[in-house]
Amino acid sequence: MTSSDTPLRVAIILIGNELLSGKIQDENGHYATRRLRALGASVTRVSIIPDVQADIVDEVQRCLRSNDVVITSGGVGPTHDDITLECIAEALGVDCYLEPQLEALINRYFGDRVTPAHMRMATIPRGSALLEAGENTWPIVHTESVYVLPGVPEIFRAKFEALAERLRRGQWYLRSIYLNVDEGAIAALLLELERDHGVSIGSYPKWRGTDYRVRVTVEARSPDQVNAAIAEAAQQLDPTVIVRVDDPLGTTD
Amino acid sequence: MTSSDTPLRVAIILIGNELLSGKIQDENGHYATRRLRALGASVTRVSIIPDVQADIVDEVQRCLRSNDVVITSGGVGPTHDDITLECIAEALGVDCYLEPQLEALINRYFGDRVTPAHMRMATIPRGSALLEAGENTWPIVHTESVYVLPGVPEIFRAKFEALAERLRRGQWYLRSIYLNVDEGAIAALLLELERDHGVSIGSYPKWRGTDYRVRVTVEARSPDQVNAAIAEAAQQLDPTVIVRVDDPLGTTD
Known part of the structure:
Protein backbone atom coordinates (compact mmCIF):
# COMPACT_ATOMS: atom_id res chain seq x y z
CA MET A 1 0.00 0.00 0.00
CA ARG A 168 -3.47 7.87 -11.18
CA ARG A 169 -2.30 8.39 -7.62
CA GLY A 170 -2.79 11.61 -5.68
CA GLN A 171 -2.38 15.02 -7.18
CA TRP A 172 0.02 17.93 -7.57
CA TYR A 173 -1.02 21.45 -6.55
CA LEU A 174 0.53 24.52 -8.12
CA ARG A 175 0.52 28.28 -7.67
CA SER A 176 2.66 30.84 -9.44
CA ILE A 177 3.93 34.21 -8.34
CA TYR A 178 5.04 36.71 -11.00
CA LEU A 179 7.85 39.10 -10.12
CA ASN A 180 9.65 42.11 -11.51
CA VAL A 181 13.05 41.20 -10.20
CA ASP A 182 16.23 39.49 -11.33
CA GLU A 183 16.42 35.77 -10.57
CA GLY A 184 19.75 36.18 -8.82
CA ALA A 185 18.19 38.52 -6.25
CA ILE A 186 15.69 35.90 -5.08
CA ALA A 187 17.82 32.75 -5.31
CA ALA A 188 18.41 32.57 -1.55
CA LEU A 189 14.72 33.05 -0.75
CA LEU A 190 13.66 30.30 -3.18
CA LEU A 191 16.06 27.83 -1.61
CA GLU A 192 14.74 28.71 1.86
CA LEU A 193 11.10 28.26 0.77
CA GLU A 194 11.87 24.88 -0.73
CA ARG A 195 13.64 23.72 2.41
CA ASP A 196 11.16 25.14 4.94
CA HIS A 197 7.93 24.12 3.25
CA GLY A 198 8.81 20.88 1.45
CA VAL A 199 7.63 22.35 -1.84
CA SER A 200 9.18 22.25 -5.32
CA ILE A 201 10.10 25.67 -6.62
CA GLY A 202 10.58 26.53 -10.27
CA SER A 203 11.95 29.84 -11.51
CA TYR A 204 11.36 30.88 -15.13
CA PRO A 205 12.86 34.14 -16.37
CA LYS A 206 11.25 35.93 -19.32
CA TRP A 207 12.90 38.64 -21.32
CA ARG A 208 10.25 39.76 -23.70
CA GLY A 209 6.53 40.21 -24.12
CA THR A 210 5.47 39.85 -20.49
CA ASP A 211 4.70 42.25 -17.65
CA TYR A 212 7.00 40.30 -15.31
CA ARG A 213 10.62 39.16 -15.36
CA VAL A 214 10.39 35.89 -13.41
CA ARG A 215 7.59 33.42 -12.85
CA VAL A 216 8.10 31.42 -9.68
CA THR A 217 6.10 28.20 -9.43
CA VAL A 218 5.38 26.50 -6.12
CA GLU A 219 4.24 22.88 -6.21
CA ALA A 220 3.47 20.25 -3.61
CA ARG A 221 1.24 17.29 -2.84
CA SER A 222 -0.99 19.32 -0.52
CA PRO A 223 -2.69 22.72 -0.99
CA ASP A 224 -1.64 23.78 2.52
CA GLN A 225 2.04 23.45 1.73
CA VAL A 226 1.65 25.50 -1.44
CA ASN A 227 -0.38 28.21 0.28
CA ALA A 228 2.03 28.48 3.21
CA ALA A 229 5.04 28.84 0.91
CA ILE A 230 3.26 31.45 -1.24
CA ALA A 231 2.25 33.41 1.88
CA GLU A 232 5.81 33.42 3.14
CA ALA A 233 7.16 34.49 -0.26
CA ALA A 234 4.67 37.36 -0.39
CA GLN A 235 5.71 38.43 3.11
CA GLN A 236 9.45 38.31 2.50
CA LEU A 237 9.54 39.94 -0.92
CA ASP A 238 9.61 43.66 -1.47
CA PRO A 239 5.92 44.35 -2.31
CA THR A 240 6.88 46.55 -5.23
CA VAL A 241 8.39 43.62 -7.17
CA ILE A 242 5.26 41.41 -6.93
CA VAL A 243 3.32 41.75 -10.18
CA ARG A 244 0.66 39.23 -9.18
CA VAL A 245 0.00 35.89 -7.50
CA ASP A 246 -2.05 33.09 -9.06
CA ASP A 247 -5.25 32.63 -7.14
CA PRO A 248 -7.02 30.32 -6.61
CA LEU A 249 -4.93 27.21 -6.31
CA GLY A 250 -4.65 25.18 -9.50
CA THR A 251 -3.60 21.67 -10.27
CA THR A 252 -0.66 21.04 -12.54
CA ASP A 253 -2.91 20.03 -15.41
CA MET B 1 43.41 11.02 -35.29
CA ARG B 168 31.77 18.38 -37.98
CA ARG B 169 33.33 15.11 -39.03
CA GLY B 170 32.45 13.27 -42.23
CA GLN B 171 28.95 13.01 -43.57
CA TRP B 172 25.93 10.74 -43.76
CA TYR B 173 24.41 9.80 -47.13
CA LEU B 174 20.76 8.88 -47.48
CA ARG B 175 18.38 7.53 -50.09
CA SER B 176 14.79 6.44 -49.65
CA ILE B 177 12.72 3.88 -51.49
CA TYR B 178 8.92 4.11 -51.30
CA LEU B 179 6.94 0.89 -51.41
CA ASN B 180 3.38 -0.33 -51.63
CA VAL B 181 3.81 -3.33 -49.42
CA ASP B 182 3.35 -4.37 -45.80
CA GLU B 183 6.41 -3.95 -43.60
CA GLY B 184 6.23 -7.56 -42.48
CA ALA B 185 6.70 -8.78 -46.04
CA ILE B 186 10.04 -7.03 -46.43
CA ALA B 187 11.48 -7.51 -42.94
CA ALA B 188 13.82 -10.31 -44.00
CA LEU B 189 15.11 -8.35 -47.00
CA LEU B 190 15.83 -5.25 -44.90
CA LEU B 191 17.84 -7.26 -42.39
CA GLU B 192 19.84 -8.82 -45.25
CA LEU B 193 20.58 -5.42 -46.83
CA GLU B 194 21.77 -4.03 -43.53
CA ARG B 195 24.06 -6.99 -42.95
CA ASP B 196 25.43 -7.29 -46.49
CA HIS B 197 26.06 -3.61 -47.19
CA GLY B 198 26.93 -2.16 -43.79
CA VAL B 199 24.14 0.41 -44.12
CA SER B 200 21.51 1.58 -41.62
CA ILE B 201 17.99 0.80 -42.73
CA GLY B 202 14.90 2.59 -41.46
CA SER B 203 11.36 1.48 -42.21
CA TYR B 204 8.48 3.96 -41.79
CA PRO B 205 4.95 2.79 -42.43
CA LYS B 206 2.28 5.34 -43.39
CA TRP B 207 -1.42 4.72 -43.25
CA ARG B 208 -2.94 7.81 -44.68
CA GLY B 209 -2.39 10.59 -47.18
CA THR B 210 0.49 9.08 -49.13
CA ASP B 211 0.85 7.11 -52.36
CA TYR B 212 3.04 4.51 -50.58
CA ARG B 213 2.72 2.32 -47.52
CA VAL B 214 6.33 2.12 -46.36
CA ARG B 215 9.28 4.45 -46.77
CA VAL B 216 12.56 2.58 -46.46
CA THR B 217 15.62 4.75 -45.76
CA VAL B 218 19.16 3.58 -46.49
CA GLU B 219 22.00 5.48 -44.83
CA ALA B 220 25.75 5.08 -44.69
CA ARG B 221 29.02 6.99 -44.53
CA SER B 222 29.74 6.49 -48.22
CA PRO B 223 27.56 7.05 -51.32
CA ASP B 224 28.73 3.73 -52.77
CA GLN B 225 27.34 1.73 -49.87
CA VAL B 226 23.99 3.47 -50.16
CA ASN B 227 23.78 3.03 -53.93
CA ALA B 228 24.74 -0.64 -53.76
CA ALA B 229 22.09 -1.38 -51.14
CA ILE B 230 19.42 0.52 -53.08
CA ALA B 231 20.34 -1.34 -56.26
CA GLU B 232 20.05 -4.68 -54.53
CA ALA B 233 16.72 -3.73 -52.95
CA ALA B 234 15.36 -2.70 -56.35
CA GLN B 235 16.52 -5.99 -57.83
CA GLN B 236 15.09 -8.21 -55.10
CA LEU B 237 11.72 -6.51 -54.70
CA ASP B 238 8.69 -7.28 -56.84
CA PRO B 239 8.80 -4.30 -59.27
CA THR B 240 5.07 -3.71 -58.88
CA VAL B 241 5.47 -2.69 -55.21
CA ILE B 242 8.12 -0.01 -55.89
CA VAL B 243 6.39 3.37 -56.01
CA ARG B 244 9.63 5.33 -56.48
CA VAL B 245 13.26 5.65 -55.44
CA ASP B 246 14.86 8.91 -54.29
CA ASP B 247 17.38 10.09 -56.81
CA PRO B 248 19.88 11.65 -56.69
CA LEU B 249 21.63 10.82 -53.46
CA GLY B 250 20.97 13.27 -50.64
CA THR B 251 22.65 14.00 -47.37
CA THR B 252 20.74 13.60 -44.16
CA ASP B 253 20.36 17.35 -43.73
Missing part, protein backbone atom coordinates in the same frame (compact mmCIF):
# COMPACT_ATOMS: atom_id res chain seq x y z
CA THR A 2 1.33 3.35 -1.01
CA SER A 3 -0.11 6.61 0.14
CA SER A 4 -1.46 8.97 -2.49
CA ASP A 5 0.90 11.53 -0.99
CA THR A 6 3.79 9.63 -2.51
CA PRO A 7 3.86 10.23 -6.22
CA LEU A 8 4.19 7.27 -8.56
CA ARG A 9 7.67 7.37 -10.04
CA VAL A 10 7.60 6.83 -13.80
CA ALA A 11 10.41 6.63 -16.38
CA ILE A 12 9.71 6.95 -20.10
CA ILE A 13 11.94 5.25 -22.68
CA LEU A 14 11.56 6.29 -26.32
CA ILE A 15 13.14 3.75 -28.64
CA GLY A 16 14.09 4.34 -32.26
CA ASN A 17 17.03 5.27 -34.47
CA GLU A 18 14.75 7.69 -36.37
CA LEU A 19 14.47 9.85 -33.23
CA LEU A 20 18.27 10.07 -32.91
CA SER A 21 18.98 10.72 -36.58
CA GLY A 22 16.71 13.76 -36.50
CA LYS A 23 14.26 12.32 -39.05
CA ILE A 24 11.37 12.38 -36.63
CA GLN A 25 10.74 14.67 -33.69
CA ASP A 26 9.38 12.77 -30.75
CA GLU A 27 5.87 13.70 -29.64
CA ASN A 28 5.21 10.88 -27.19
CA GLY A 29 7.63 11.92 -24.47
CA HIS A 30 6.05 15.30 -23.85
CA TYR A 31 2.52 13.95 -24.22
CA ALA A 32 3.11 11.26 -21.61
CA THR A 33 5.03 13.62 -19.33
CA ARG A 34 2.25 16.18 -19.26
CA ARG A 35 -0.48 13.61 -18.78
CA LEU A 36 1.41 11.74 -16.08
CA ARG A 37 1.87 14.97 -14.13
CA ALA A 38 -1.89 15.55 -14.29
CA LEU A 39 -2.39 11.99 -13.03
CA GLY A 40 -0.28 12.84 -9.97
CA ALA A 41 2.91 11.06 -11.03
CA SER A 42 6.54 12.17 -10.95
CA VAL A 43 8.27 11.56 -14.26
CA THR A 44 11.87 10.97 -13.22
CA ARG A 45 13.48 10.75 -16.65
CA VAL A 46 12.82 10.50 -20.37
CA SER A 47 15.42 8.70 -22.47
CA ILE A 48 15.67 8.52 -26.23
CA ILE A 49 17.75 5.51 -27.18
CA PRO A 50 18.53 3.63 -30.40
CA ASP A 51 17.31 0.23 -31.61
CA VAL A 52 20.33 -1.40 -30.01
CA GLN A 53 19.85 -4.42 -27.79
CA ALA A 54 22.45 -3.57 -25.13
CA ASP A 55 21.16 -0.01 -24.83
CA ILE A 56 17.54 -1.03 -24.42
CA VAL A 57 18.25 -3.81 -21.92
CA ASP A 58 20.48 -1.52 -19.87
CA GLU A 59 18.02 1.38 -19.90
CA VAL A 60 15.06 -0.80 -18.87
CA GLN A 61 17.02 -2.33 -16.00
CA ARG A 62 18.32 1.02 -14.87
CA CYS A 63 14.88 2.65 -14.95
CA LEU A 64 13.24 -0.26 -13.12
CA ARG A 65 15.70 0.07 -10.25
CA SER A 66 14.39 3.47 -9.20
CA ASN A 67 10.86 3.74 -10.58
CA ASP A 68 7.44 2.22 -9.94
CA VAL A 69 6.54 2.14 -13.62
CA VAL A 70 8.45 2.21 -16.91
CA ILE A 71 6.69 3.13 -20.15
CA THR A 72 8.34 2.31 -23.46
CA SER A 73 7.45 3.78 -26.85
CA GLY A 74 8.45 2.21 -30.16
CA GLY A 75 10.20 -0.86 -31.49
CA VAL A 76 7.17 -3.16 -31.55
CA GLY A 77 6.60 -3.59 -35.30
CA PRO A 78 7.57 -6.52 -37.52
CA THR A 79 10.96 -5.34 -38.86
CA HIS A 80 14.45 -6.35 -37.80
CA ASP A 81 14.94 -3.22 -35.71
CA ASP A 82 11.80 -3.85 -33.66
CA ILE A 83 13.42 -5.51 -30.67
CA THR A 84 11.74 -3.85 -27.69
CA LEU A 85 9.82 -6.91 -26.49
CA GLU A 86 12.80 -9.26 -26.59
CA CYS A 87 14.99 -6.67 -24.85
CA ILE A 88 12.46 -6.23 -22.04
CA ALA A 89 12.41 -10.00 -21.58
CA GLU A 90 16.19 -10.00 -21.35
CA ALA A 91 16.14 -7.10 -18.90
CA LEU A 92 13.72 -9.04 -16.69
CA GLY A 93 15.58 -12.33 -17.07
CA VAL A 94 12.69 -14.19 -18.69
CA ASP A 95 12.23 -15.73 -22.13
CA CYS A 96 9.72 -14.81 -24.83
CA TYR A 97 6.87 -16.96 -26.09
CA LEU A 98 4.31 -16.78 -28.89
CA GLU A 99 1.17 -15.56 -27.10
CA PRO A 100 -1.88 -17.38 -28.51
CA GLN A 101 -4.34 -14.47 -28.33
CA LEU A 102 -1.95 -12.16 -30.20
CA GLU A 103 -1.08 -14.90 -32.68
CA ALA A 104 -4.79 -15.30 -33.46
CA LEU A 105 -5.21 -11.52 -33.92
CA ILE A 106 -2.33 -11.44 -36.38
CA ASN A 107 -3.60 -14.43 -38.34
CA ARG A 108 -7.05 -12.89 -38.54
CA TYR A 109 -5.66 -9.56 -39.73
CA PHE A 110 -3.06 -10.73 -42.25
CA GLY A 111 -4.61 -14.00 -43.40
CA ASP A 112 -2.59 -15.46 -46.28
CA ARG A 113 -0.10 -12.61 -46.16
CA VAL A 114 1.20 -13.44 -42.69
CA THR A 115 4.99 -13.83 -42.41
CA PRO A 116 7.29 -14.96 -39.60
CA ALA A 117 8.18 -11.27 -39.17
CA HIS A 118 4.60 -10.47 -38.19
CA MET A 119 4.70 -13.13 -35.51
CA ARG A 120 7.51 -11.26 -33.76
CA MET A 121 4.82 -8.80 -32.65
CA ALA A 122 3.05 -11.65 -30.85
CA THR A 123 6.23 -12.96 -29.22
CA ILE A 124 6.27 -11.40 -25.78
CA PRO A 125 8.06 -11.79 -22.44
CA ARG A 126 6.93 -14.73 -20.31
CA GLY A 127 4.71 -13.42 -17.50
CA SER A 128 3.24 -10.56 -19.56
CA ALA A 129 -0.35 -9.48 -19.14
CA LEU A 130 -2.60 -8.10 -21.87
CA LEU A 131 -4.65 -4.98 -21.15
CA GLU A 132 -7.74 -4.14 -23.13
CA ALA A 133 -7.25 -0.92 -24.99
CA GLY A 134 -10.76 0.40 -25.52
CA GLU A 135 -11.63 0.72 -29.19
CA ASN A 136 -8.38 -0.81 -30.33
CA THR A 137 -8.33 -4.54 -30.72
CA TRP A 138 -4.60 -4.91 -30.15
CA PRO A 139 -4.07 -4.99 -26.38
CA ILE A 140 -1.37 -3.25 -24.36
CA VAL A 141 1.34 -5.69 -23.41
CA HIS A 142 2.71 -5.14 -19.95
CA THR A 143 5.01 -7.12 -17.83
CA GLU A 144 5.72 -6.43 -14.18
CA SER A 145 5.94 -2.63 -14.17
CA VAL A 146 6.79 -2.15 -17.83
CA TYR A 147 4.09 -0.94 -20.23
CA VAL A 148 5.02 -1.47 -23.88
CA LEU A 149 3.47 1.13 -26.17
CA PRO A 150 3.86 1.62 -29.92
CA GLY A 151 5.77 4.60 -31.27
CA VAL A 152 3.24 5.94 -33.81
CA PRO A 153 1.96 9.03 -31.96
CA GLU A 154 -1.77 8.63 -32.56
CA ILE A 155 -1.68 4.99 -31.43
CA PHE A 156 0.64 5.81 -28.53
CA ARG A 157 -1.84 8.40 -27.24
CA ALA A 158 -4.83 6.05 -27.57
CA LYS A 159 -3.01 3.28 -25.70
CA PHE A 160 -1.76 5.70 -23.06
CA GLU A 161 -5.29 6.94 -22.38
CA ALA A 162 -6.51 3.36 -22.12
CA LEU A 163 -4.15 2.74 -19.22
CA ALA A 164 -4.06 6.25 -17.74
CA GLU A 165 -6.44 5.67 -14.83
CA ARG A 166 -4.33 2.76 -13.62
CA LEU A 167 -1.51 5.25 -13.12
CA THR B 2 40.02 9.69 -36.17
CA SER B 3 38.87 9.03 -39.69
CA SER B 4 35.93 11.03 -41.01
CA ASP B 5 34.37 7.65 -41.78
CA THR B 6 33.88 7.14 -38.07
CA PRO B 7 31.04 9.34 -36.89
CA LEU B 8 31.56 11.44 -33.79
CA ARG B 9 29.47 9.90 -31.01
CA VAL B 10 27.47 12.53 -29.15
CA ALA B 11 25.11 12.28 -26.17
CA ILE B 12 22.72 15.09 -25.27
CA ILE B 13 21.60 15.67 -21.69
CA LEU B 14 18.65 18.01 -21.11
CA ILE B 15 18.49 19.12 -17.49
CA GLY B 16 15.47 20.63 -15.75
CA ASN B 17 12.50 19.73 -13.57
CA GLU B 18 10.28 21.88 -15.80
CA LEU B 19 10.85 19.43 -18.68
CA LEU B 20 9.75 16.49 -16.53
CA SER B 21 6.71 18.17 -14.98
CA GLY B 22 5.30 18.86 -18.44
CA LYS B 23 5.42 22.65 -18.02
CA ILE B 24 7.81 23.10 -20.89
CA GLN B 25 8.27 21.00 -24.00
CA ASP B 26 11.91 20.59 -24.86
CA GLU B 27 13.02 22.08 -28.15
CA ASN B 28 16.77 21.77 -27.77
CA GLY B 29 17.05 18.00 -28.02
CA HIS B 30 15.53 17.76 -31.47
CA TYR B 31 17.32 20.87 -32.69
CA ALA B 32 20.72 19.52 -31.67
CA THR B 33 19.92 16.02 -32.91
CA ARG B 34 18.98 17.21 -36.36
CA ARG B 35 21.95 19.57 -36.65
CA LEU B 36 24.42 17.00 -35.35
CA ARG B 37 23.26 14.52 -37.95
CA ALA B 38 23.87 17.11 -40.66
CA LEU B 39 27.36 17.65 -39.21
CA GLY B 40 28.06 13.94 -39.67
CA ALA B 41 27.68 12.87 -36.03
CA SER B 42 25.86 9.93 -34.46
CA VAL B 43 23.64 11.02 -31.59
CA THR B 44 23.63 7.97 -29.34
CA ARG B 45 21.12 9.12 -26.74
CA VAL B 46 19.10 12.07 -25.48
CA SER B 47 18.25 12.10 -21.79
CA ILE B 48 15.88 14.41 -19.96
CA ILE B 49 16.78 14.40 -16.28
CA PRO B 50 15.82 16.47 -13.23
CA ASP B 51 17.82 19.09 -11.30
CA VAL B 52 19.07 16.37 -8.98
CA GLN B 53 22.77 16.13 -8.25
CA ALA B 54 23.09 12.34 -8.24
CA ASP B 55 21.15 12.04 -11.49
CA ILE B 56 23.23 14.63 -13.31
CA VAL B 57 26.57 13.27 -12.09
CA ASP B 58 25.58 9.73 -13.00
CA GLU B 59 24.27 10.67 -16.43
CA VAL B 60 27.36 12.71 -17.34
CA GLN B 61 29.68 9.89 -16.28
CA ARG B 62 27.64 7.30 -18.10
CA CYS B 63 27.48 9.32 -21.33
CA LEU B 64 31.21 10.12 -21.24
CA ARG B 65 32.06 6.42 -21.07
CA SER B 66 30.73 5.70 -24.54
CA ASN B 67 30.74 9.03 -26.40
CA ASP B 68 33.26 11.45 -27.86
CA VAL B 69 31.24 14.49 -26.86
CA VAL B 70 28.50 15.25 -24.31
CA ILE B 71 26.31 18.35 -24.71
CA THR B 72 24.26 19.54 -21.75
CA SER B 73 21.33 21.96 -21.86
CA GLY B 74 20.02 23.85 -18.84
CA GLY B 75 20.81 24.35 -15.18
CA VAL B 76 23.32 27.18 -15.61
CA GLY B 77 21.40 30.13 -14.15
CA PRO B 78 21.77 31.71 -10.70
CA THR B 79 19.07 29.87 -8.74
CA HIS B 80 19.38 26.98 -6.30
CA ASP B 81 18.34 24.40 -8.88
CA ASP B 82 21.06 25.47 -11.34
CA ILE B 83 23.65 22.86 -10.47
CA THR B 84 24.89 21.63 -13.84
CA LEU B 85 28.41 23.08 -13.58
CA GLU B 86 29.10 21.71 -10.11
CA CYS B 87 27.71 18.31 -11.11
CA ILE B 88 29.96 18.14 -14.18
CA ALA B 89 32.93 18.94 -11.95
CA GLU B 90 31.93 16.12 -9.63
CA ALA B 91 31.46 13.75 -12.55
CA LEU B 92 34.99 14.57 -13.76
CA GLY B 93 36.49 14.43 -10.28
CA VAL B 94 37.66 18.05 -10.24
CA ASP B 95 36.69 21.04 -8.10
CA CYS B 96 35.09 24.30 -9.18
CA TYR B 97 36.67 27.74 -9.09
CA LEU B 98 35.55 31.31 -9.70
CA GLU B 99 36.77 32.01 -13.23
CA PRO B 100 38.11 35.63 -13.43
CA GLN B 101 36.90 36.41 -16.96
CA LEU B 102 33.35 35.28 -16.16
CA GLU B 103 33.45 37.06 -12.79
CA ALA B 104 34.35 40.29 -14.59
CA LEU B 105 31.52 39.83 -17.11
CA ILE B 106 29.00 39.38 -14.30
CA ASN B 107 30.28 42.38 -12.37
CA ARG B 108 30.11 44.51 -15.48
CA TYR B 109 26.58 43.39 -16.26
CA PHE B 110 24.99 43.51 -12.79
CA GLY B 111 27.05 46.26 -11.17
CA ASP B 112 25.62 47.10 -7.74
CA ARG B 113 22.91 44.50 -8.06
CA VAL B 114 25.30 41.54 -8.14
CA THR B 115 24.62 38.79 -5.58
CA PRO B 116 26.52 35.66 -4.55
CA ALA B 117 23.90 33.71 -6.55
CA HIS B 118 25.06 35.39 -9.75
CA MET B 119 28.61 34.32 -9.08
CA ARG B 120 27.55 30.68 -9.22
CA MET B 121 27.33 31.16 -12.99
CA ALA B 122 31.04 32.04 -13.02
CA THR B 123 32.03 29.11 -10.82
CA ILE B 124 33.12 26.39 -13.22
CA PRO B 125 34.98 23.08 -13.22
CA ARG B 126 38.77 23.32 -12.91
CA GLY B 127 40.30 22.71 -16.34
CA SER B 128 37.42 24.26 -18.27
CA ALA B 129 38.01 26.22 -21.45
CA LEU B 130 35.97 29.20 -22.64
CA LEU B 131 34.85 29.31 -26.26
CA GLU B 132 33.91 32.54 -27.96
CA ALA B 133 30.31 32.52 -29.03
CA GLY B 134 30.11 34.97 -31.86
CA GLU B 135 27.82 37.88 -31.10
CA ASN B 136 27.19 36.74 -27.55
CA THR B 137 29.54 38.02 -24.93
CA TRP B 138 29.03 35.10 -22.55
CA PRO B 139 31.33 32.29 -23.73
CA ILE B 140 30.57 28.58 -23.97
CA VAL B 141 32.09 26.73 -21.05
CA HIS B 142 33.49 23.36 -21.97
CA THR B 143 35.56 20.92 -20.09
CA GLU B 144 37.18 17.85 -21.58
CA SER B 145 34.44 16.62 -23.91
CA VAL B 146 31.50 18.26 -22.17
CA TYR B 147 29.93 21.38 -23.70
CA VAL B 148 27.69 23.24 -21.26
CA LEU B 149 24.84 25.08 -22.99
CA PRO B 150 21.99 27.11 -21.49
CA GLY B 151 18.42 25.79 -21.64
CA VAL B 152 16.63 28.85 -23.08
CA PRO B 153 16.02 27.68 -26.67
CA GLU B 154 17.06 30.82 -28.55
CA ILE B 155 20.31 31.05 -26.59
CA PHE B 156 20.89 27.30 -26.85
CA ARG B 157 20.63 27.50 -30.63
CA ALA B 158 22.98 30.49 -30.90
CA LYS B 159 25.59 28.77 -28.71
CA PHE B 160 25.19 25.50 -30.57
CA GLU B 161 25.82 27.19 -33.91
CA ALA B 162 28.88 28.91 -32.48
CA LEU B 163 30.48 25.54 -31.77
CA ALA B 164 28.90 23.51 -34.60
CA GLU B 165 31.89 23.48 -36.95
CA ARG B 166 34.08 22.01 -34.20
CA LEU B 167 31.78 19.00 -34.24
